[in-house]
Amino acid sequence: MKFTYSWLKRYLDTTASPQEIAQHLVDLGLEVEDIHDPQEILGAFKVVEILETTPHPDADRLKICRVNTGESVLQIVCGAPNARAGMKSVLALPGSIVPAIGQPLKVGKIRGVESFGMMCSSRELGLGEEDEGIFDLENTILVGTLLIDALGINDPVFDVSVTPNRGDCLGVINIARDLAAKGVGRFISPSSPSFQGSFPSPIQVNIQDKEGCPYYVGRYIKGVTNRPSPDWLQKALIAIGQTPISALVDITNYLSFDRARPLHVFDADKIKGSICIRQAQEAEAFKGLNDKEYFLTSAHLAIVDDQGPVALGGVIGGLESSCTLETQNVFLEAAWFDPIRIASVGRSLSILSDARSRFERGVDPASTIPGIEEATRLIQEICGGEASELAIAGAIPNNQHEITLPYDLLQQRGGVEIAPEQAIGILKALGLQYLTERSTPAKGVFRTPTWRFDLSIPEDLVEEILRVYGYDQIPTAELPHADYGLSPAHGLSPKQLKVREIKSLLAGRGLQETITWSFLGEEQANDFSLDSTRLTLDNPISQDLACMRPSLLPNLLQACGRNHNRGIETANFFEVGPQFLPKETLVCAGIRTGFKEFKTWQNDIKELSAFDVKADVFALLENWGLNPDSVQLSQGDAPAWYHPGRSGSLKLGHKVLGYFGEIHPSTLHTMDIKTKAVCFEIFIENLPEPKSSRPSLALSPYQPVERDYAFVVPEQVAATAVLKAAKKAEPNLITSIVLFDVFKGPSLGENMKSLGIKVRLEPKDKTFTEEELTSISNKIIQNVQSATGGVLRQ
């Protein structure tokens, strides 16, 4: 919402400077996005008179001018073809900054002749595009006048961002009222003209859709002369970025910004019969003032004459019924439209208009008649004509509320002591009515003004009072310590803490944490889904971000691909975020691509393998507090995007904890990844609740013992089977088993392998005897044999 300082002052008697006004607006909650002050940019330029011009001795196109500044006569060299003696123009003195130059001007010699300033064109001062020469101003303007005064543009422009609840502040009058309540000046009420029409309106009005349009007022004005608007009106509109069109149109635009009261003016001769406000018919065609054709539906609110729609109520006027410079008779419209209806019509047709933005936030219903009367006054003043009686349909809706404010609510919610008298004063200044007879010293009863749609409960009044009182005046208070033992000091649950821990753990293992979109393209979603269920956005931002991701891996693979394309061969990432299958679950996924290690003087190139991510996964699980031995690891049942022979899935009971392994070559091909990729996915919700306590520590003082065994087993026997069988022999005494050797060779027989293990035994209460050790050994050998068929290698 833009307005000028002088416009504001029509409703606010104040001595406050534009800067002070801006500060108060911010304090009131009307955020000032910008103040454009022509004084700051153009305040240095004054009107001068050229007394005499003589040709430059060394340049055909240049002239030497003697210029009267009012204080002295200066010699100026000028190249403008229109420079002539007796002309009033504009001079930039040394030290001033000409906007098109951007640097302080210096006294200079031009082709050997000194110039003590520069004559300016409108383009050079940023005031116009054309550049046919220097300013050629009216001769009546006095020498020494500020250029901005001469042009009538000495008027700072405010640009204020108005929150959705304050539709009333889309009119200058209500901004002035807020400022007056804040004590910035005195509010000036506009006079309210009233016209007794001299004849009944030949165009009658009838409302069919009373919900969409409860109230409609029209007036016929005959014999008008449309013309360009007078200077003051054009300047007011231009200053706020509006384009003047013609007086009839400009007057309605002006009142929209002045009073937040949209109006519409039809060329009455283009209206056939009478006006009716009704739901549009299906596929009814309508051409808007914006020259666009619309096909309406019954959801739209049409203003129709006997032949069809002439306007979309509260949103946009029709092209065919619009006023031109030839218009002689007009039909003026002031109405009240339902905000919700206007919002949905405007949205469904994507029409942004000044009328829509006001009606959808709520236009003061009581401004309907004053609005049409003020418009009548301006039309008669500028265009002449004779006004009819008002044609009125429907009734003014009541949007006022009575609110009881217990004054102690100010302290209770706001934390500040404000005397009831002051509170009453603020609310009255904002236009609320104080209902004396129903109020008590403890609580006041107030009726809200018709232009406010955002006040209905006592808290709304608290905010109004605090806002005008000043948020900065409210003392800060220290939050008392929570006396309820809600949470540990870090604010995280054990599980949330663990998630944070595994982020550090994985980063410590060389993976970079990344964050990728929660959505992806449908094709990738299909490649990474366990079934055909897909969760697709109704309104995606683009087709490659249309589906909710069924896995984190496609985005991580793409991320690696992008890095590879930038020449970063080794990209290792992890991400903790949701997947949607379509159930939303939290996943920690990781990826390693490129090579494990490049060739160096120490070692040859090392390829990545599924075991690298297996290590990540087990480090993660162990950090979570899981005993790795309790996790069931199976092969060949990971999802299709994994290499079937080089991947595994992890379960705890019936719950799938995750998958890891090499990415399937076909998937790599589809995703255009040129290197090997090994990945893992861990489903955090399936991990058990982390244990917050730990068992007491019992350290054995006795010497541990290590024993090596080599078992020959059939090749298809999983290594874990041997390890588990061995461990089962003495689960409490065996503290670790290391597989130190995997050997295949003809000496073992066909399809056989040898697994070498080192078993570490820790005695609990006394040193092992030889007999005990032998017995444990035998048990290990028997267990392995019965579980896997393995025999001790000879």
Place this chain on the structure above:
Amino acid sequence: MDYHLSLSISEITIKIAALQSLEELEQIRLQELGKQGRISLLMKELGKLDPEDRKTQGQILNQAREQVASALEDQKRILERAALSQRLIQETLDITLPVNYGSLGRVHPVTQTIDEVIGFFGRLGFSLREGPEIETEYNNFSALNIPDHHPARQEMDTFYLTHEGERKVLRTHTSPVQIRTMLKEKPPLRILAAGRVYRSDWDQTHTPMFHQVEGLLVDKDTHFGHLKGCIIEFCRSFFDIKDLPVRFRPSYFPFTEVSAEVDIGYTRHQGTLTLGHGKTGQHGWLEVLGCGMVHPNVLNNCEIDPSEFQGFAFGMGVERFAMLKYGIPDLRTFFESDSRWLAHYGFSPFFRNS
């Protein structure tokens, strides 16, 4: 014999001192002190002497044996030391050869920033709650006092989808977590919500997904003055500027009544933005956070009686805070997974600043 022996002993010790190998030393040791060695044999002869001579000769021989043994020992030590020096020279490495010490990964700045915010409010008794990112329209809008046709609902650029046969939204803010928590737990409450939120907007300063942290406090007495105190303290602590200018500006949010936007002071010098009031005290304002007293309708919607309970809520954009604190210039780079960016702006897993 006395004379000869002593003479030959000094010859031997000189000889020993000239020896250059352990083998030669051993040879001399055997010659002199071995079982068949010269001195050993002479010792054996002692028994044949009369007691008087045996005593004197014995002393002489013992002395000779000790002299030879100590000469051998000394020379051995000298040779060993020389051998060690030789070995050390041979073992010398070029320690300038580069080593592979592995590369440390990084924690994303969003994680770090959320940690820091949670860290601050955690100490004030706030604790983190969670909620789904696919939300009902009720939790995301209606319960938060944003009715169907409310302009605020339209301005949020919501993503819609159909989930389990129902129209849902991708949460546009973390506020539905407030609703879920208030419906489950009863006041007094001090909670936080953090995570991904979604809005259909993509340009230089907007991404369709970003992160928020928000807090909610509900009890019987906490008022706007407490909110001010708490937020000012937070801003100054988070940005580590003890006199950071903080301003509360009236604003509008459907879910708070007495609503405020919070600005912090900054100065700009030659294109570089610095937080704080600057040297001259002339500073601009940067909007960083929204907050206010919880709207009574929101409490009602969560079956909390607004005539008994009240409280405040606040919310902030994580990326914006990270950008301001850690000087990250471009929002869009947060989600590009550029390994070089992560290495630069990410945090060591051992870094603690919360």
